[in-house]
Structure formats: C-alpha cells, structure tokens
Amino acid sequence: MITVTANAFHEKVQLAEEEIILNGPPGFLTGNIMISNPAEEILFINEVPLTSSAKGKRMAEMPGTFKFNTSLNPGETRVHSAWHQLHPQTPPGVYESTIHIGGKQKKLKMVVQEVVEIDIQPLTLYFQGVAQGKSYSAELLLTNRSNVPVTVPDIKHNTVLDFDYLCRAFSTAIRNKGQEGFMATMDEVTRNIHKEMAGWAVVKLDE
Known part of the structure; x- marks a missing residue:
C-alpha cells in the first residue's frame, strides 16, 4: 500500500x-x-x-x-x-x-456561506425575593461566533413572570373554574397571570 x-x-x-x-x-x-x-x-x-x-x-x-x-x-x-x-x-x-x-x-x-451564531452566557438568570416595584440587575455576555458582523437590536423590555405566580395562577384557576371545562380554566389562568404580572425587565446593552 x-x-x-x-x-x-x-x-x-x-x-x-x-x-x-x-x-x-x-x-x-x-x-x-x-x-x-x-x-x-x-x-x-x-x-x-x-x-x-x-x-x-x-x-x-x-x-x-x-x-x-x-x-x-x-x-x-x-x-x-x-x-x-x-x-x-x-x-x-x-x-x-x-x-x-x-x-x-x-x-x-x-x-x-453566511453563518450567524451568537453565544449568550449565562443561559439562565436567577433572582430571589421577587417583588413588585423592586429592581434587580444581572449581566449577560454576548459573543459573536458568526462570520459576519451582527447588530444586536435595542431590546426595550421583556415580560417577567415569577414561577410562584404561575403556580398560583393555575391553582386558583383550577379551584374556581375547573368544573366549567378546559377553556374556562385556561381563560382564568390568563386573567390571573395578567393580574399577578411581576413587571418588566429592562435590558440595556453595553458594547
């Protein structure tokens, strides 16, 4: 050979x-x-x-x-x-x-060919003692792994929902509307989530 x-x-x-x-x-x-x-x-x-x-x-x-x-x-x-x-x-x-x-x-x-890949760290943010009107901060690291320049959009805000609020919204809906069927229960879940919404997460980007 x-x-x-x-x-x-x-x-x-x-x-x-x-x-x-x-x-x-x-x-x-x-x-x-x-x-x-x-x-x-x-x-x-x-x-x-x-x-x-x-x-x-x-x-x-x-x-x-x-x-x-x-x-x-x-x-x-x-x-x-x-x-x-x-x-x-x-x-x-x-x-x-x-x-x-x-x-x-x-x-x-x-x-x-063009490749767009953004690495974001960390993938999960944890906040303790979430309460309405209280502010929290965290840092995200964005790394451009692409072969082209990437412009990160100006993110104004994202809705934040606490896990405890979600559990409460579902349990309350099941207790109050569970006998009326699935759609009535889910409508009640939506109303409860909207009522208990924790607030807004404001995102600021530093280059």
Whole structure:
C-alpha cells in the first residue's frame, strides 16, 4: 500500500474534474470529487498539497493541505465525498486555491456561506425575593461566533413572570373554574397571570 501525502506520491492519484467546487459554512465545506487509482497498488490518500491562487477572495489563514483520508484499490474509480475546513470566521464569498494532484494543478473553488451564531452566557438568570416595584440587575455576555458582523437590536423590555405566580395562577384557576371545562380554566389562568404580572425587565446593552 502506498500512502499519499502532501510531500509524496500525490501524483499517483487521478482527478477527473478540472475544477473542484465546495460549498457550505466555513467550518464544513463539502462537495463530490471523482478520483481514480491507475496504479497496481492500493493507495491510501491522506492529503495533497494546497496553495493559494491569485483569483478569488484572499483568506487570512489558508490550510496548506487538502485532506482526503480515503483509500483506493488498484484500478478503482469512484466519487469521493470531500469536506474542507477554513477558519470559522472566514467571511462569506468565493475563495480559490490550487490543488496539486496527479501531476497537475487543479482549481479549488470554495463558496463560503453566511453563518450567524451568537453565544449568550449565562443561559439562565436567577433572582430571589421577587417583588413588585423592586429592581434587580444581572449581566449577560454576548459573543459573536458568526462570520459576519451582527447588530444586536435595542431590546426595550421583556415580560417577567415569577414561577410562584404561575403556580398560583393555575391553582386558583383550577379551584374556581375547573368544573366549567378546559377553556374556562385556561381563560382564568390568563386573567390571573395578567393580574399577578411581576413587571418588566429592562435590558440595556453595553458594547
């Protein structure tokens, strides 16, 4: 068995396409490639060299190899489902590189899609001794994991309901309206929640 790496034997692998197109988020670009093994030995294709191209958008951090991690029997030709990984914050756009395989240079076109991902910590806020007219404060950390700038909207307020108020609203509704059926009970729950509403949570954003 021959192991194909970026430094050795990559000329033994044949690639049908003149241009490879991968598409997806920067961390998981995928596409299909037709590869073949004209040799008389099994080829384990680990990786092949990858160099930058003068065309397309420039990448801040470009990998120097293209991973295959697959094997081909002697004379075998098949479609390989390839994937490639760029820096997760690579902006959307079309990027081009050059793969060196089969003694030739093949174009690699990477179509990077937009990804919006915001990490919010903590996920749960706890307040004790909640009472109407009393103020509480907490801090949230927002981290932009996207590959595009994200504008956080100006959040004015959110309704806050205490768990004890919810339990009280349901128990009171069941006691007063339970005999009248489901809809009457739920209407009473809604009225109780509105009456016992704890107030508003004011949200201020600091960049």
